């Protein structure tokens with residue numbers, strides 16, 4: 001049977017209108033009542049990457065959260081909102097992103113991002129045991145509310161990747177350090193999803209982020225809400241909507257490899273608005289080299305080495321840096337590979353930097369520049385080769 005992904009046109013974040021658009025989006029899936037029964041404890045997981053104003057399109061918009069809370073409460077659900085931001089406490093990030101006001105107004109609860117629990121899931125790829133936020137264990141239903149964005153490390157971030165925020169703060173960095181290959185990180189994301197079992201995803205694609213997401217790109221109007229109980233199918237449809245080739249997205253590649261969710265557009269039934277009616281032209285994506293790498297006749301360890309040396313290097317733009325220290329605190333390397341208080345030539349240690357771009361994600365001032373390496377600059381043609389190879393059948 002095909003997975004159903006439902007699309008609804010949503011022209012603005014106007015509260016009442018957005019609520020009705022979300023209701024329309026969920027209707028083909030049976031409405032919120034198909035997921036929430038009276039008295040159930042409902043955990044809502046927006047994307048709260050950091051303390052960014054909603055207009056930056058980094059975090060799930062508060063109006064999207066408000067609509068989801070209303071619909072869950074209409075079904076008798078008792079709502080808690082949770083995330084473990086990349087930097088800062090949940091309370092401070094919730095205030096900055098406008099989430100706190102919505103939670104209070106709705107009589108919902110902001111969860112505790114410091115309480116953790118260890119889960120054991122047979123069949124996990126990276127590890128049977130995972131430590132996640134305890135709120136997951138306390139909930140009857142998990143509904144994830146991702147934001148459609150590009151991602152400098154993972155190409156695209158959507159429904160599947162949103163669950164990385166269920167990993168307690170400091171452990172996210174440890175995973176980044178341990179799993180430096182992005183396919184391995186994608187496998188971890190599958191493990192987290194298998195463990196937390198989100199029942200439904202409702203994606204905020206009213207405004208997404210193009211360019212160097214997930215925080216350093218630019219807001220882009222898309223005008224859609226997208227929902228599905230199959231998170232992988234939702235991501236595949238969302239990629240198609242904005243012109244990202246989902247076959248180069250590591251979470252989709254891991255899904256194909258490990259038979260997680262629906263990874264082919266042919267096996268997805270689109271309900272509501274057709275994809276063509278909402279399709280976005282000229283959406284700026286993150287350049288990547290993976291297709292070129294795949295056709296090179298080198299063993300994996302050499303491809304990893306090339307990838308690391310070709311990967312852009314973070315640099316601090318002194319004119320923009322506000323010396324908040326978020327990059328230093330968020331760097332998973334010990335000691336941190338980035339220090340804004342050092343002289344410019346020594347701010348980033350290129351030898352220990354693992355090119356995870358957490359610093360780029362967490363910087364509130366767009367002060368982390370991603371400099372192309374010399375090898376990449378010499379090989380500028382790789383971007384066009386990359387495009388070309390995506391169109392050669394069988395590669």
Ligand code: SF4
Pocket residue numbers: 314327330331332333336337338348352353354355356357358359360
């Ligand atoms: S400096 Fe930035 S890209 Fe390098 S390891 Fe630290 S957080 Fe990751």
Ligand code: SF4
Pocket residue numbers: 316317320321322323324325326327328340359362363364365366367368
């Ligand atoms: S580079 Fe960005 S994150 Fe780092 S100290 Fe400067 S403003 Fe803060």
